[in-house]
Amino acid sequence: MRDVCIAGIGQIAVGEHWDRSLRDMAVDAVVSALNDAQVERPQMLFVGNMLSGQLSLQENLGALVADYAGLRGIEAFKIEAACASAAAALRLAYLAVAGGMCDVAVACGVEKMTESRSDRVTTALATAADAVYEAEQGVSFVALNALLMQRYMHQYGYRREDFGGFAVNAHANAAGNPWAMFQRPITPEQFATARLIAAPISLLDSAGIGDGAAAVVVMPADLAGQPPRKPVRIRASASATDAVALHDRRDPLVLDAAALSAGRAYAEAGVGPQDVDLFELHDAFTIMSALSIEACGLAPRGHGVGLAKEGAIALHAAHPMSTMGGLKARGHPVGATGLYQVVEACLQLRGEAGVNQIKGASLAMTQNIGGSGANVFTHILERCW
C-alpha cells in the first residue's frame, strides 16, 4: 500500500446556478483540480452523485464528465452512497491509487438540485431512506431527522434552542468563505424563532440544498510531492455501513457506521479524536452534528450538543468544526458535499483558508454521512509540505 496525497483541489461556489448545467459544473471542478495539481490526464475519474438520474434525467455520468472535461477514453465511474456519494468517490480513488492500480485519479462530486420543483427534490432526497419501510409510508428525509432530534431532546433533556450553536458557528464561518451559499451570520435569536420545517427541525437546523461541484486529484505521495504543489496526505480513508431504516438500528441515537468508520480511520492514522485540528462534519441537520461528534469520540453520548453550546467548535476554540460554513451555510449539494468538506480541509491544511485560517492546522478530519447514518466515510488528512 502506497502513501497517497491530494495533489490538487477544485470547487465552484455553491448556489443556484441557472447558467450552468450539471456537466458544466463538474467539468469546472475537475479542470480546476487538474490545473491545481498541474496534471493533464488522469487515468481514472470517480464521479460522486446522488440525484442526476432523478432530477436531470442523466445517468452515465462518469463517461459524460470525462468527455466534457477533455478526458475522453479514461476510465470513469459514477458512485452513489446517498449524501455521502462524493466521499465514496474519494474512497475509491484512494483505493485505486494506494493499491498501485493507477497513478493519477480524480474524485469529483456534483449535484444539480435547484432547477427542480421542491416536491421533486423532497421525493428524490427520500431515496436516501428505506423506500419500502420509510419513504413509502410518507416519511420525508427531514422527518426522519426530526424523529431523531425529538428522541435526542427527550432522552437527554435538551430544548430546540440548545442546537443553535451549530448553525450560528456554521454561518459565522461561511461569512468568510467566498464559495459558500449563505455568506452571512445568524444570531441565536434568529435560530430560536426560525420557521419549523418538521418539528423540532427548523429552517436553520437544516442545510440548504444547492448546485455545486468539487474535485480533488489523488496521487501517490512520491509523485505528488513535487513543487509547486502543496500536497495533503491522506492519513486515513475508511467507511462503514449500518441499516438504512432507523427502526432497524441497534440504537437510533448511536450512529454505529460513523463510529465504526471513525474508529477505522483513527486506527489507520494512528491518532485519536483529540489530535485533530479541525473537523468538517456532516451538519446536514443539527442533530446529525451532535450524533456525529459523539460517534467520533469528541464528546460522550448525549453531550455532542454541549460542544456547540459552549462555543468549543468555533474557529479558534478547542475543536473547530464546519470551518468554511459546513453543509449548513456553505450549502449542501448532496452528492458533492463530501468533496467540499475535503477541499475545505485541504484549504486549511495548505494555509489558504483566508480569514477563516486556523493557525498551524496540520491534521484535519472529514466525515460524510449517507442517509441518516447508513453509509459513513471518514478521512483524516495531513499537511505534508
Add this chain to the structure above:
Amino acid sequence: MRDVCIAGIGQIAVGEHWDRSLRDMAVDAVVSALNDAQVERPQMLFVGNMLSGQLSLQENLGALVADYAGLRGIEAFKIEAACASAAAALRLAYLAVAGGMCDVAVACGVEKMTESRSDRVTTALATAADAVYEAEQGVSFVALNALLMQRYMHQYGYRREDFGGFAVNAHANAAGNPWAMFQRPITPEQFATARLIAAPISLLDSAGIGDGAAAVVVMPADLAGQPPRKPVRIRASASATDAVALHDRRDPLVLDAAALSAGRAYAEAGVGPQDVDLFELHDAFTIMSALSIEACGLAPRGHGVGLAKEGAIALHAAHPMSTMGGLKARGHPVGATGLYQVVEACLQLRGEAGVNQIKGASLAMTQNIGGSGANVFTHILERCW
C-alpha cells in the same frame, strides 16, 4: 498487483419477479455467491445498478443490500455506468483486491424494471444517453441504436434480415439456460417478420428488459484456490470511455471505447481475439453485437454481421457467443447484465454450463457496454483449477 480470482458465483433467473423486491433479488444473488465461495463475510460490496433511484425510488443501495445480506458494517458502494453498471462494479472489486486493499470483495448487479410502466422505463433508459443533446430532443435509447443500425445497413449494404443470426443464436442457447427469461428458440423467418420498434430495429433485434441480480466473490488467487472451490482467474479487467452522444463520436460506426477496453484487456492478458474460447458480448441490440465484434477485432469493419450470418458464433463453431442466451434471450436487467455475462462465462469455464457446455473452454471474454458505446468494460477470464 496480485492475481485475482472469482471464487464464487450467484444468480437468480431473469424474469418478471412480482414477488421479489429489488433488495431481495440482490440479497439472493449475493448470498448465493458467498455460499458458492464458502465465504461468510466480505470486506467490501460493490452494487452495480442503473435505475433504482428512478424506478424504485431507492438509492443508498450499497448500505441497503449489505444490511439485508447480513453484512451490516462492511464497506458498500453503488456503482453506475448505465447498462455497464455491473461490470463496473466488478472492475472496482477487482481493483480493490488486486491492489491488496481488501481480501474478499463482492460485486453484485441488480435491476428491477418490470414493476414500472413502460413509458417510465423508456424515459429511465434514455438517461444512458445525453440528456441535453439526445434524450431531451425526443430520441429514445432504442432510436439511437436504430440510427446506428440504419447507418450500418446503408454504409455496408446489409438488409434487416442479415442481423437475424445474432437473435436466432441467442434464443437457441437460452433454451438450455434455466436462468434465462426466454427459454425458447426463434426462427430466421420469425426474426424477419417481427414487429418493428424503431425502424430498422424490431422486437427480435432487442434484448428484453427484466428483473434480475447476479453476483461474484472476488479474492486473491492464493486465497481463492482452495478446494472445493472452482476459482476462475481474472486475466484482464479493463475499461474505457467515449463521448456519450452519438454525434460527438469520431465515427458513429466505430465503438472506440470498446476497442480501447478490449485492447487494454488483450494486452493485460497477453492474448488476442483468436485465443478466446467464448465471448459474452453486449447484444442489447443486434447492431451492438456487430459493432462490439468489430471493435474487439473478431471481424473487420463491416463484417461483424457476417460472423452471425455464417453461423460462426454458434455454441460449437469457431467463435461461440451469447452462450447462455445473451442479453437478447437471457434477458437484460440493465444494471445487472454485466455480472450475468461474467457468471455465465464462469459456468462455462467451470464446466457447469449444462447442455450448453463448450467442451474444453478455458478462456472467456465478456464485454459490457454502457450507453450506445460510452463506457465499456472488458474482462478476460480463465479456468485455473
